[in-house]
Amino acid sequence: MKLLIFCVILISTSKYAELCYTQWFDRDNPSGKGDYETLKDLRAENPKKICSQPLTIQAATLSGVSALSIGQVFEVYDTVTGFACVNSQQKNEECCLDYKVRFGCPCPWPPGKPPFSAVEDAQKNTTLT
Numbered sequence: 191m192k193l194l195i196f197c198v199i200l201i202s203t204s205k206y207a208e209l210c211y212t213q214w215f216d217r218d219n220p221s222g223k224g225d226y227e228t229l230k231d232l233r234a235e236n237p238k239k240i241c242s243q244p245l246t247i248q249a250a251t252l253s254g255v256s257a258l259s260i261g262q263v264f265e266v267y268d269t270v271t272g273f274a275c276v277n278s279q280q281k282n283e284e285c286c287l288d289y290k291v292r293f294g295c296p297c298p299w300p301p302g303k304p305p306f307s308a309v310e311d312a313q314k315n316t317t318l319t
């Protein structure tokens with residue numbers, strides 16, 4: 191029984207190493223200087239929707255094409271500053287596309303009830319065996 195609980199705890203802690211993604215955010219349009227989806231602005235406009243230390247950031251066009259496959263120049267694209275595409279930095283006087291971003295947070299995200307309770311699961315396993 192002790193060993194079983196230990197195993198269950200191991201499994202549940204390893205869940206926390208996985209990524210849980212936030213929703214997609216699109217707060218800006220490229221019509222001005224560029225498309226600015228920076229963490230600072232996103233946090234201000236979406237309180238508590240983004241974890242304090244995101245592990246990854248993903249940017250895509252509104253239609254869902256990965257930003258990296260578009261081939262535009264991005265001023266920033268990281269988990270500290272966020273994402274920005276500046277119109278004046280693009281080739282052939284092209285404008286930035288409209289991008290959306292999301293962040294990979296340590297699970298569980300959004301915070302709340304853990305995906306399952308270790309105690310409940312241990313009890314379930316005991317009944318089964």
Ligand SMILES: [Ca+2]
Nearest residue numbers: 218225288289
């Ligand atoms: Ca945008």
